Amino acid sequence: MSEPDNFVEFPANTVIFREGDAGAEMFIIESGGVDILRNNRIDDPIANLGPGDFFGEMAILEDQPRFATARTTANTRLMRIDRAAFASLISSNVEVSIRIMRKLTGRLRRAELRIQELGDIINRGPAVPMPKVAGATNAGGAEAMFTPMPPIRAPKGGLAPPPIPDPLAAYGALVLVHEISRNRYPLRGRVEFQVGRPDPVTSSSPEVNLGPIDTNRSMSRRHAKIIFTGGHFKVREEVGTLNGTYLNGQRLRPGQEAVFKVGDHLRFGMVDLIVEADA
Template sequence: MSLAADAYLELPAGQAVYAEGDSGSTMYIIEAGTVDLLLAARGAEPIASYGPGDFFGEASMLAEQPRFCSAIVRKPVRLLKIERAGFADLLAQQVEIGIAIMRKLAQRHQQCELRLASALLEAAQKRKPASAPLRDAARAAPAAPDETLQQSVSPEPPPSRTTIEPPRASPPVAKLRGGCALKHGKGSVFALDPALNEFLVGRPDPRAGINPEIDLSAVDPTRSLSRRHARLVRQGQLFFVREDARTVNGTFVNNVRIGTGVDVPIKPGDTLRFGAVEVEFSAA
């Protein structure tokens, strides 16, 4: 299906695609660049960051409701506009677009559930009172002995009154954001931008406007990588790798091939292989 030139929108960094509260009859597919979604109540911290191949703005378009957040360009973008009026025709002519949208929505639903579970766990840990060990020790302390018992039994020294601090969980998010990277066996290090939550892994294609955040072409002499091979996704304290639908030579975690479009959790020390390129996921 051919698209008219006015179906595309190009914006510089810092420009708003739309603002929170605007009416929304258009969704956008990113061909190049990066867009952040922000909520006024959350300040300057993005609630999501999207890159090439991603889409946004579909919620307001489908539900016919105002924009619930603002979309701000982080890196200059080229966007394909899809209007509500032409959405059904587009799906009828391009069935694969509808399948890709449904897959992406399912992934976002799963990621929201993981975020919620992580937030509930963190809230439960914060509600745990720090003085609980002291109260338990006070309840277990024996009553004061009478005079007769004091004369026949040598008193033991009183128990230590040192405050018992509950164990504190280390902040994995701060650590990962400070120095997360992919390390190649020949010494190359591919650092992840701590400001982003999603990273395209692949090789560049200027004609198609593909500029992956993690360009592994320098360590891929056999060109085993697809242009859009996979994505690394950061969700709160968790990291995932997701293989793109157009990948040819496979994606592996610790020598186990992963399914296309499935978010597979990874941790520091895991070995990742994209085509023939093997790297280590590191937080150091």
């Protein structure tokens, strides 16, 4: 391992730290890749991280042993950030700060859902014993009076679920078309669409995933949001977005909602899209 300044380099298939180790630093991937693994699922990574992703921040924030093992998947170069430099990173890099907050928010939401599930189980109380069927006798020899209903059999092939209505059907859906590759990104079936790149740190993937065509990584993971309201499509830049969101060449202010229609041009970072009718 070489250590020029605050960068470290690891060959492929090298363990950076193990679950349970003491930790006082986090890492940002400059090149290469890292798998995050738990001891009970050592062959099934819980996250696959690449350039721009970070890991190890929980040890700094919580002052607790490492939650999981980190192992390189290729020759990897990392920026190492210790506790002393962490505060500076948070204040100077808005995108990393927001992604850390989203990661913590996701953990809190999952914990709250689990608490609610356990509370529901407790509130339901013990299972009610089933009555005996006709013909059965109890300990005293008397026949039970309950007669069960015959089973209801579903038709062959099962019951088909009812179709989910498309909230945009009455208005006509739009499609975003990449000017170079001609890849198409339909806006249908929902009224909100996240635009960006997958984020393995928070285990999220946007509905409009432009990661494969954003070869320069010019977009933020959660770059913008497209919403359908009042019979119009609107685009809004997300908090902490880098490199801007543009409608017909005009950069949007953070939080500004702008209506777009067929024939308009959208730009997210360095990715240019044309708005067309989804025939």
